[in-house]
Amino acid sequence: MSGSGAGAGRATGTPAPAGWNTWDVRTHTGMNRLPSGPRVRFGVLGPEGPVLDGFTWRDGLERLGPHTVDGSHAEVTVRAAGHRLRLEFAGGPGDILYVRAGSTGRVALSVDGLTGIVEPTGRPDAAGRPGAAERPGAGDFPLGTVLAGGIRWTVTASSAADRVEGPADALVLAFRGPGTVELRIAPADAPGTAARTAGVLASHRAAADLTRLRSGGWLGDAADALATAVTWNTVHAPGIGRVLTPTSRDFVCAERKGFYGTWALHAWDTFFTGLVASAVDRDYARGIFEQILPYADEAGMIPNRISDDRGRTDDRSQPPVGALTVYQAHLAGGLSPGTRDTTLLRSTFPALLAWHDWWPRARRGPHGLLAWGSDPIAGDPASATLDRARRESGLDDSPMYDETRYDPATHTMDLADVGLNALHIADAEALAEIAGILGEHAIADRLRAEAATARAVADRLLWDGERGGYRNLTAAGAHDPHVSPTMLYALLGGLPDAGRAAATAADLLRPEVLGGARPLPSVARDDPGFAATYWRGRIWAPMAYLAVRGLRRYGLTELSRPVVGDLLRLFLDEWRVHGHVRENYPAVAGENLTGFEKRSDGLMAWGGLLAYLAFGELADARPDGWRFAHPGEPAELCNLPLGEGRLDVRAGDRLTVRLEGRVLLDMAPGVVVRGYRRTGDRVTGIAEGTGDLLVTPPGGGPSVPVDVRGGPRRFAFGPDGTGDVREGSGT
Numbered sequence: 001m002s003g004s005g006a007g008a009g010r011a012t013g014t015p016a017p018a019g020w021n022t023w024d025v026r027t028h029t030g031m032n033r034l035p036s037g038p039r040v041r042f043g044v045l046g047p048e049g050p051v052l053d054g055f056t057w058r059d060g061l062e063r064l065g066p067h068t069v070d071g072s073h074a075e076v077t078v079r080a081a082g083h084r085l086r087l088e089f090a091g092g093p094g095d096i097l098y099v100r101a102g103s104t105g106r107v108a109l110s111v112d113g114l115t116g117i118v119e120p121t122g123r124p125d126a127a128g129r130p131g132a133a134e135r136p137g138a139g140d141f142p143l144g145t146v147l148a149g150g151i152r153w154t155v156t157a158s159s160a161a162d163r164v165e166g167p168a169d170a171l172v173l174a175f176r177g178p179g180t181v182e183l184r185i186a187p188a189d190a191p192g193t194a195a196r197t198a199g200v201l202a203s204h205r206a207a208a209d210l211t212r213l214r215s216g217g218w219l220g221d222a223a224d225a226l227a228t229a230v231t232w233n234t235v236h237a238p239g240i241g242r243v244l245t246p247t248s249r250d251f252v253c254a255e256r257k258g259f260y261g262t263w264a265l266h267a268w269d270t271f272f273t274g275l276v277a278s279a280v281d282r283d284y285a286r287g288i289f290e291q292i293l294p295y296a297d298e299a300g301m302i303p304n305r306i307s308d309d310r311g312r313t314d315d316r317s318q319p320p321v322g323a324l325t326v327y328q329a330h331l332a333g334g335l336s337p338g339t340r341d342t343t344l345l346r347s348t349f350p351a352l353l354a355w356h357d358w359w360p361r362a363r364r365g366p367h368g369l370l371a372w373g374s375d376p377i378a379g380d381p382a383s384a385t386l387d388r389a390r391r392e393s394g395l396d397d398s399p400m401y402d403e404t405r406y407d408p409a410t411h412t413m414d415l416a417d418v419g420l421n422a423l424h425i426a427d428a429e430a431l432a433e434i435a436g437i438l439g440e441h442a443i444a445d446r447l448r449a450e451a452a453t454a455r456a457v458a459d460r461l462l463w464d465g466e467r468g469g470y471r472n473l474t475a476a477g478a479h480d481p482h483v484s485p486t487m488l489y490a491l492l493g494g495l496p497d498a499g500r501a502a503a504t505a506a507d508l509l510r511p512e513v514l515g516g517a518r519p520l521p522s523v524a525r526d527d528p529g530f531a532a533t534y535w536r537g538r539i540w541a542p543m544a545y546l547a548v549r550g551l552r553r554y555g556l557t558e559l560s561r562p563v564v565g566d567l568l569r570l571f572l573d574e575w576r577v578h579g580h581v582r583e584n585y586p587a588v589a590g591e592n593l594t595g596f597e598k599r600s601d602g603l604m605a606w607g608g609l610l611a612y613l614a615f616g617e618l619a620d621a622r623p624d625g626w627r628f629a630h631p632g633e634p635a636e637l638c639n640l641p642l643g644e645g646r647l648d649v650r651a652g653d654r655l656t657v658r659l660e661g662r663v664l665l666d667m668a669p670g671v672v673v674r675g676y677r678r679t680g681d682r683v684t685g686i687a688e689g690t691g692d693l694l695v696t697p698p699g700g701g702p703s704v705p706v707d708v709r710g711g712p713r714r715f716a717f718g719p720d721g722t723g724d725v726r727e728g729s730g731t
């Protein structure tokens with residue numbers, strides 16, 4: 001698992017339901033010991049007793065701090081009963097849990113899931129209830145011994161506590177004063193229980209910091225926000241015995257005022273979450289990508305949603321972004337093909353290919369193009385309806401589909417969609433690359449040929465010459481006037497030539513359409529359906545990600561860079577003020593999205609795509625190699641997990657790229673390096689812009705200067721620095 005660790009000095013991987021972690025979907029303020037053992041919850045003592053539950057974004061959850069993948073370090077702050085409670089956990093693999101709890105009131109603790117009788121230690125309190133031992137000066141208060149999962153557990157704290165009335169299977173305690181309490185829970189016969197909580201917490205925190213994804217300068221705390229939104233949304237689903245990373249805890253859990261029982265997975269949510277997670281831990285990301293794939297049906301269709309209490313959506317899927325995100329995560333896993341782990345590709349390729357092939361069989365709509373749809377399902381009266389077809393698009397209430405109808409003959413909308421057709425073409429391209437890497441060359445050739453044919457047809461039919469842009473096409477043959485960022489997906493699919501791409505993008509990114517200080521609302525501002533609500537105008541990270549990828553495909557940096565910068569500002573403002581990574585962001589200044597009725601979850605992993613886009617301004621893994629560039633402001637991005645180790649990119653007076661502390665590139669701010677690849681015996685790339693560049697050869701010898709002032713230069717150096725520099729920007 002080279003380059004993937006994110007825990008306190010431990011190798012991490014696809015999380016297993018073992019050890020201590022925060023994976024109980026019902027709470028952020030506790031840990032469970034899995035697969036069996038006690039569940040601990042913290043809160044405060046209120047006027048009517050302990051407040052231990054709730055703590056959603058709309059009810060007391062104030063700030064989520066760092067959280068390692070393996071649970072070895074986590075921090076959270078909440079408010080209840082007029083008091084603030086800050087928790088720091090040291091859990092992870094193993095049997096011992098250490099916690100520091102600090103509050104302006106009395107800290108409350110509940111140890112749940114007990115199968116044995118609680119054995120309290122110490123004298124009764126003033127009301128005659130069993131209390132904790134008081135050993136002045138000893139520093140440790142044994143609070144009791146409990147039985148859970150067939151193991152006797154001792155609960156020890158730095159402060160005395162009183163027993164509080166609670167359920168028969170729980171030990172509920174209230175510590176005796178405001179301040180900080182340190183606590184340990186360990187098997188009664190476990191060695192090492194004398195270790196001080198403060199020292200263990202500090203050790204875990206320091207170890208986690210060594211490999212924690214970090215950012216600064218122009219990027220602000222974007223890395224912390226991205227990582228928090230992934231790791232804090234990972235949960236354990238006891239019914240299926242799996243660890244999952246769903247849309248968000250609040251969204252999927254009924255006890256947290258969500259829409260499902262205890263878990264749900266959505267198709268494109270899962271793929272985008274996996275991509276975001278790849279910047280945190282590569283193996284962890286692979287586990288997320290693989291979560292939704294086993295639920296594909298016999299025809300290859302990956303369902304829109306699968307959940308514990310509402311089952312699966314057998315009538316519909318969601319946008320085909322699987323191969324795009326998987327391939328991007330693979331590219332970002334190393335500086336050369338040889339250092340990228342192909343395990344992710346091998347484990348996902350069969351299902352992704354089957355899903356890709358399902359679309360043209362099941363969703364042929366008007367004019368032979370693809371259209372969103374819903375199949376008739378026996379016993380499901382809502383299937384085979386326009387509402388369900390809209391939900392397959394992922395853009396549930398988009399004005400683009402206000403005038404559409406459902407065609408029962410094709411099981412699709414009567415509207416050929418630019419976004420779907422372009423995504424399916426881009427999906428074919430990504431799958432072809434994956435197939436080539438895996439040695440499936442016949443499949444790769446077939447996919448490339450299909451993509452080329454589909455691209456030509458889509459470009460011809462979906463181009464609206466009168467309006468000068470790509471538009472959805474009705475069954476009657478008219479181009480629909482609605483405009484959204486999905487029109488920029490045409491660039492992602494490679495439909496236009498370079499000139500048309502630039503003109504199309506510039507037209508769409510005018511302030512009154514999709515541009516402005518809050519760019520890429522989900523429908524154009526001058527669209528009659530624009531309402532700045534949900535998919536009728538809010539800014540959505542998945543849509544923005546795909547649109548910007550389209551701009552970058554054509555090298556339209558002058559258009560993409562300001563868009564990415566404005567999106568980063570929205571992302572960071574929300575994080576700094578509220579600690580949120582939003583489901584969607586306001587397209588209108590001054591809108592507060594914290595209310596439930598506003599339909600914007602407070603911590604959704606795919607919101608981290610806005611940070612991921614900004615990372616790409618410094619370091620972006622592309623099919624032809626890495627692109628490194630100065631963003632125009634001081635910035636840093638550290639600890640990107642690669643197969644070779646940890647990559648750091650810092651922009652200041654110069655831009656430097658380091659691998660495990662060793663400088664690979666040192667370049668003037670005006671220089672851009674693209675197509676960068678590094679193997680054990682060769683480093684290659686293309687430098688362009690203005691200024692000088694120092695390239696470190698793979699053998700570790702002295703850096704080799706490359707002068708870019710005379711125009712683009714291709715460079716190639718061997719281990720000892722010998723090689724050549726040539727004019728030209730071609731590959």
